[in-house]
Amino acid sequence: MKILGLETSCDETSVAVLDGEGRILSNIVSSQMEMHARYGGVVPEIASRHHLENLPAVLDESLLSARAALEEIDLVCVTAGPGLIGALLVGLSAGKAIAFARGIPLETVSHLEGHLYSPFLSAAGDPPRPIIHPFHGLVVSGGHAELVRVEEERIVPLGHAGDDAPGEVFDKVARRAGLGYPGGPIVDRLARRGNARRFPFKVGRFNDGSLNFTFSGLKSQLVRELEARGIEGETSEEDVSGELADLMAGFQRSIVDQLVDRLEGVRRREPMERVALSGGVAANSELRETLSRWGKEREIQIFLPDRALTGDNAAMIAFAGLQRFRREGARAFFAANARSRWPLGS
Ligand code: KG4
Ligand code: ZN
Numbered sequence: 001m002k003i004l005g006l007e008t009s010c011d012e013t014s015v016a017v018l019d020g021e022g023r024i025l026s027n028i029v030s031s032q033m034e035m036h037a038r039y040g041g042v043v044p045e046i047a048s049r050h051h052l053e054n055l056p057a058v059l060d061e062s063l064l065s066a067r068a069a070l071e072e073i074d075l076v077c078v079t080a081g082p083g084l085i086g087a088l089l090v091g092l093s094a095g096k097a098i099a100f101a102r103g104i105p106l107e108t109v110s111h112l113e114g115h116l117y118s119p120f121l122s123a124a125g126d127p128p129r130p131i132i133h134p135f136h137g138l139v140v141s142g143g144h145a146e147l148v149r150v151e152e153e154r155i156v157p158l159g160h161a162g163d164d165a166p167g168e169v170f171d172k173v174a175r176r177a178g179l180g181y182p183g184g185p186i187v188d189r190l191a192r193r194g195n196a197r198r199f200p201f202k203v204g205r206f207n208d209g210s211l212n213f214t215f216s217g218l219k220s221q222l223v224r225e226l227e228a229r230g231i232e233g234e235t236s237e238e239d240v241s242g243e244l245a246d247l248m249a250g251f252q253r254s255i256v257d258q259l260v261d262r263l264e265g266v267r268r269r270e271p272m273e274r275v276a277l278s279g280g281v282a283a284n285s286e287l288r289e290t291l292s293r294w295g296k297e298r299e300i301q302i303f304l305p306d307r308a309l310t311g312d313n314a315a316m317i318a319f320a321g322l323q324r325f326r327r328e329g330a331r332a333f334f335a336a337n338a339r340s341r342w343p344l345g346s
Pocket of ligand 2 (some may be wrong): 111115141142279280311312
């Protein structure tokens with residue numbers, strides 16, 4: 001069996017081929033990051049146009065590198081949301097066309113479900129690690145923060161971003177500090193040089209004791225600190241002052257601590273044996289280290305995604321679609337539409 005995955009929900013055009021066991025045969029990701037960098041964020045109209053231009057070539061390259069022909073594909077899996085509608089429609093229409101022309105099934109996949117299962121995949125093309133239910137999933141990206149319990153038959157939401165998503169906050173703060181886009185990887189590098197204890201930002205929390213995330217207070221606090229110190233304008237990473245590195249280290253520590261705090265909150269409420277971390281922010285080195293340590297101390301198994309699979313990619317979409325296909329079989333897809341909102345477990 002061969003599975004084709006398509007992902008166009010945001011600023012990455014990606015096509016992947018997996019085999020029936022979930023081994024990645026190819027996973028081509030064409031990033032438009034540079035097109036959007038000058039605007040400091042993703043411009044939806046530009047994203048759709050580039051998906052439309054790039055998808056055919058990315059598809060060809062993916063098939064070529066998997067040594068597969070379109071005629072050999074047995075199942076198409078495509079992201080149908082959440083994301084930018086115009087961008088999603090490019091992949092979804094292509095997926096429908098391929099499935100219809102070939103007379104094969106199509107699975108519409110939640111982008112977040114794609115991230116959720118990505119820690120089990122092997123970027124090196126090895127068979128995926130076995131998925132043992134139940135496990136807890138923490139998906140942290142540029143648009144989302146979702147904390148869920150994944151059971152055999154359903155996904156139970158436990159917490160979500162109450163305001164800004166963590167990746168979004170990394171991006172906004174980095175932009176305000178004149179550091180560039182996307183902010184996550186830049187802050188990650190700077191924080192290693194900084195002293196997180198110099199600026200101990202409080203861990204954000206809602207008063208009602210919920211497990212929801214809140215990062216907008218932290219963002220405002222950072223902006224105030226930057227303004228008070230007159231930090232603005234473009235700064236190259238090499239020229240960053242010790243003070244700014246310390247600020248970024250404190251800021252990152254506060255985000256990591258909040259994410260771990262919510263997992264600790266779940267652990268106090270229910271049994272927890274396995275945690276799978278995913279999404280663009282799962283590339284963060286401090287988060288990976290802190291969570292690994294936290295898990296070790298509590299005998300909780302931590303599944304971290306290969307760094308190459310933390311960002312948006314079609315392999316994770318094909319993999320999540322394959323799980324659903326195995327569970328539920330083929331579904332009618334002609335009426336399937338793109339969804340800008342689609343929380344996990346809904
Ligand atoms: O999952 P993703 O590629 O796209 C969305 O679905 O949003 O996540 C992108 C986000 C960006 O906000 C980016 O700044 C963040 O992931 N990111 C990081 C790191 N690498 C990427 N955040 C923190 N540390 C990183 N090393
Ligand atoms: Zn994503």
